[in-house]
Amino acid sequence: MNKQLAFWGYAALLLVLLAAPMMGAYPIFMMKLFCFALFACAFNLLFGYTGLLSFGHAAFFGGSAYIAGHVLKVWGVTPEIGLLLGTAFGALLGWLVGYLAIKRQGIYFTMITLALAQMLYFVWLQAPFTGGEDGLQAVPRGKLFGLLDLRSDMTMYYVCLAIVVLAFLFIMRIVRSPFGHILHGIKENEPRAISLGYDTNRFKLMVFVLSAALSGLAGALKTLVLGFATLSDVHWAMSGHAVLMTLVGGMGTLSGPLVGAVVIVAIENKVGEWGNWIASVTHIDWFRSLGESVTIVTGFIFVVCVLLFRRGIVGEILNFLRKPRS
Amino acid sequence: MDTIFGVPLPALLSQLLLGLVNGSFYAILSLGLAVIFGLLNVINFAHGALFMMGAVVTWMAMHYLGINYWLMLLLAPLVVGCFGMVIERLFLRWIYKLDHIYGLLLTLGLTLLIEGAFRSAYGVSGLSYSTPALLQGGINLGFMFMPKYRAWVVVASLIVCLATWYLIEKTRLGAYLRAGTENPRLVEAFGINVPLMITLTYGAGVALAAFAGVLAAPIYQVSPLMGQNLIITVFAVVVIGGMGSIMGSIVTGLLLGVIEGLTRVFYPEASSTVVFVVMAIVLLIRPAGLFGKEH
Amino acid sequence: MSDTILATKNLTKEFKGFTAVDNVNLQVQRGHIHALIGPNGAGKTTCFNLLTKFLEPTRGTITFNGIDITREKSAEIARRGVIRSFQISAVFPHLTLLENVRIALQRQLGTQYHFWRSDKSLDLLNDRAVQLLAEVDLRHLADEVTVNLPYGRKRALEIATTLAMEPELMLLDEPTQGMGHEDVDRVTSLIKEVSKGRTILMVEHNMKVISTIADRISVLQRGAILAEGNYAEVSQDPRVMQAYMGTTDGQLQGAHA
Amino acid sequence: QDKVVIGFVTDMSSLYSDVDGKNGATAAQMAIDDFGGKVLGKPIELVTADHQNKADIAAAKVREWIDTQNASMILGGTNSGTALASSTVANEKGVLYINNGAGTSALTNEQCAPLTIHYAYDTVALARGTGKAIVDSGGKDWFFLTADYAFGHSLEKDTAATVKAAGGDVKGMVRHPLNASDFSSFLLQAQSSKAQILGMANAGGDTINTIKAANEFGITSTMKLAGLLLFLTDIHSMGLPTTQGLQFTSSWYWDQNDESRAWAQKFYDKTKRMPTDIQAANYSAVMNYLKAVEEAGTTDSKKVNEVLRSKELKDFYASGMIRPDGRYAHDMYLMEVKKPADSKREWDYLTVVKTLPGEEVWTLQEETKCPLWK
Amino acid sequence: MSVQVVGAAAPALEITNLQGWYGESHVLHGVNLTVQPGEVVTLLGRNGAGRTSILRAITGLIGKRAGSIKIGGVETIGMPTHKITHLGLGYCPEERGIFASLTTEENLLLPPVLKGHGKGMGIEEIYTLFPNLQERKHSPGTRLSGGEQQMLAVARILRTGANLLLLDEISEGLAPVIVQALARMITLLRQRGYTVVMVEQNFRFAAPLADRFYVIEHGQVVEHILASELEDKMPLLNELLGV
Ligand SMILES: Nc1ncnc2c1ncn2[C@@H]1O[C@H](COP(=O)(O)OP(=O)(O)OP(=O)(O)O)[C@@H](O)[C@H]1O
Ligand SMILES: Nc1ncnc2c1ncn2[C@@H]1O[C@H](COP(=O)(O)OP(=O)(O)OP(=O)(O)O)[C@@H](O)[C@H]1O
Ligand SMILES: [Mg+2]
Ligand SMILES: [Mg+2]
16 A cells, blocks of 8 residues: 555656656756765765765765766767766775774764765865866766757756666666675674674675665766866765655655755755745845855754754654554 | 975975865864764764854954954854754754654755855855964964964864763763764763753754864864865775764874875875775775774 | 584683683584574573674684685674574564565575566566564464564564575574563573474573473583583483572473473 | 846855955946946846856856856956866856855866856966065075875976976975865975975965965074965965065955055945955956947947957956956066055055056967967 | 651552553553552553553653652652652663663662661672672773673662662573572562562562562553462462463
């Protein structure tokens, strides 16, 4: 019953997304949303399903964004190769960071990923090809497989949608695979999983690499869509974003990060307008300054989420649906 | 004899001393983090923001009320400590039973709020605070000119660090605190007012940050963003030292200040990355950090 | 293959100037229920920790089925068929009972790393899982979430999970601790039941349990083996009575009922 | 379309929000008000957004304004990354893009675009202005303190080249990580080089903390500090005692002449702060744009752009031509910070030491990589 | 809070209609029991019957509670845990609660001596009772063996001078020789006038020690047995406990 509901829900969502650009939705904005949604889902694979909170995912997202940007622009490779290399880079970096980080558990793990990502931030800042503060700009979209011209936003939109849907299905499969079940076990009780003969570090490393690779894909795709990669992609605030999107949407739920990404990206882009609107309705002029206070609003959401809606939007809904039954 | 790897010995010596000054800040900040983590199990991301608050409050007191530096050395930690206690009562109180992660996220949210509030009030270029008259000028050490104020920073923070260490590791109150970290309910069942103790502890940890803030005010530009970059480095210090280890955070703080100082001479570009490199190496060899206990 | 499934030679563990396990030479016969008893702090749990490599031995060797496993990692040893249970209960709290057992069964499929495979491939384990739950009388609770179970049930589940591993050698650390009489009896017969075709090494303070099921008993004291033999032999040993039983009147029920 | 929309995207909440930010928007709005609030009979609307220093947000905003509100000009603020991204989008959409806050000279060089105008300053001018002026006044031996990333490197490189060309000498340099907070160690290295001039090829908090530490360690008594990227607000926040004697280049100063003073006073009445050169440039740019619209009789970007580039601009902010590469080539000024005793009132901080002619300070035609100006 | 002594007649512990919850699950459904000063009372029951929960409710450690719990005549239902303890309570939890960051000796010395109550045992006396603890006094508390930790948990509250002891399964996991020592200890405590409420699985251990027994089932008292009635009610008891 529930499963069917979910299936139809996803199907309806897909239909809406397929039709969206025709109905006047803004393709670039939608694509940006997709990239962040994918990033959040990849992050959630680690956080929600394995219980490992990485605070360094910007390193994979942004790192791959740079790499993809560089190979697309300077080497002039085709988009699919750019995405592939970006993803591979995410995986490689994920392996390195993961190898160091999984030596510790819980919050230690978190701090290590944060610190390593911050170290990488300095690398990106200094590396000549990233353009420092200017960022890597004017990355061409090129032709997919040398055939399909992505310069058209419409074409790009459908390619982007296809990639993100496939990636999402892939994540879904990981979660519901034999591997995913062990991950769940590790999340619940790691010593027990060890005593059952599972090499938990290997599982953790694997899922870390998978998550990093998918984050890398998200970053590379973002570069392809928007045409640039900049320092904010590798800044720790980006990692914080992944956490926030997952938390707001509902961690450990498949669709939570999607919802979270929509909410957060919308806030980031629209809070100023909303502020003006509230100000015009309530006649309290203070709200007009909301646009300059995105960080304050973000901070507020963090606090409210942690204190009141720990399950996140989707999590709370699921919980609500579940309750009357049991 | 008078050069090491091409660097003159006196120059090296002065760099070591300067490193020690920075190390003092790391020590006192990571100590506060360690105290809070150790006793509340909360990763206090807001530590940087509260450090900043210590500095800004010092500036405000001077600017609006004419209260001098020396008084603020006491008052700022008190004020910010009280603010911390309010935070603890209002927010942190509800999340102790949850995973650490929530503490981190909550305090991250608070950081954004606090920094945002100060930024709207004071902008980002910051405010200037002058060195107290008593400590202006410097001492010529022969090989370098050491501003008196910097020497004072080292002394003041060492005293505060050691006093804190003694309090936690060697006194009865410290034993309550340590036990309280593991099983607060049980300690309460022994007749100790744990909620109050936790509130005070958070206040104290925060006061340490504020104290560092006061010390920093005359050296650095007092700005709403001054805590942002420091906090990540301090996190790394805490990880290297072994989280929750009091002595570990003090020693590692000082040590890293010195290592950073040396890097500034031999490979300046890497001086803010070196902390993370050290962290990676330490973790490879000792996953629990230099002073941490393996569970 | 010899009849000795597990043997230790001069096994020693020192903690900062304190020897918890001291030159222990333990021989466990295949098919036996072998009990390790001894006063508190004698080193029994430490011994288990060494055998499963949760601790690194200071000295000595461990051989399992004639193979030296001293240097192997915990997970490797588990894969060889040496499975332990913990002194505190170890379950996956937010999974159902069925899923708990299935996680243990999954390893036999060898697909644990297959993140691309559907979890439908795991359904073929359900029958076996239910069967295992039935063995410990938990079948009716198969779809309950574990966290809600009382302690004794969790222990039973833990045993079921352990059985799922088809262990050749099971290490049980105080399996009846914290259980009511009912449960103690159930678990005792359960252990007897599952010992068919495998070997069990257990730590237990409940003498009634020991006397009913143990084939052979080693008594540890201060890290060293004090006495060995079957129940009758060991219980007659005055040293054992002095160090462990505490009563010198030959009444060997111990304090436990 | 019944109104003319100008979009202004800048950093309103973090690192650069003081030099431009909210008050930058105020300046732009002042221009609209002074113009009469209407052009070609349609009301003018200023829409603003905070890009939080994120290029994706800046680009998205620009795109959105153009697509959904039919914005006819985009005014861009601080941060190079966001500026380059916005420029790309605006040009793609055929809309005029004028930037004031960003330092990057790439806007008019490698990444120049037909509809992009770089209005206030760029790093090349800052480097050349300060470098040449100081060497000319006798500061021959330089030591550089450089922020170790692309921006710092280019400031250092440009200044060093100028210094050498003017007959000066570079004694050494040290590259520090971004946000290094403690500069004492680097300063000791600078001091031991025995150079006369300390060129600070860094920005914002790094420059500020360098200056503070230089005072504390008595470096200022042996070396003269040269800021390569400094703003009035920086001086304001540090105060004169720490900054006195410091030299740097700026495109404008409020106390330059009667016209600038008059405008600055109006600005001050609204914001309680004196304007930075960027904020003044915002006013000037919007004003000139509106005049050009009127003259062109349309808001069509191509036409307005042609008008803007066709003649010499002149107002209280600056005068000069917009070159084919998009650079508004006006004069720049070498400033020196006053001694506290010479400062008569709040915000009375600088004296103009020297005017740097517009023909010299900007990227020259023979150097440019901009295809539009070959 | 004034501690009113309601005369010598006030029971050491008086529980009426106690309700208790963990989050949303209701585990105690109206418990009534009374313990007079100097008595040793044992709570019996099957696993999960709610015995531990009763002790937790008394100390205020359960999620939520309602009804009435009077200690020495003082109503405590609204009090925070740390205040309740100062009425002379000593609690030894089922899970032992040894602190890893403290050494054995620090663990032992941790609970503060309660003012205005009996004199606690001296440290010497405790070490004679549990020689293991003395031997390992400088090692971290959780490095002790399971049994040693159990001893430490009991020893710890004997020091504070609490005169109402709540002991949860203290014989669990101990070697017979130590269990016998504990039995002697409880007899001793009783002679010294302590009031003891024990939860025990090990009936053999509890039987000779207790004055009275309460049998708990589903969060309620279902049977009350005096030591003198024990023989007679044995079959009933066996049935209740499922022996
Ligand atoms: N990690 C450790 N560090 C230091 N000492 C330890 C450590 N682990 C155990 N010990 C000590 O080693 C001795 C043996 O402990 P062990 O847990 O093996 O005892 P046991 O026989 O299982 O006792 P019990 O029956 O009480 O569970 C104890 O005295 C204990 O204090
Ligand atoms: N922390 C908790 N959260 C939710 N339910 C709990 C919790 N602790 C105990 N329970 C439930 O409360 C009921 C009573 O448990 P309690 O521990 O009081 O029983 P007990 O008689 O002491 O049994 P045991 O022999 O297992 O110690 C049980 O059903 C148990 O599952
Ligand atoms: Mg043991
Ligand atoms: Mg119990």
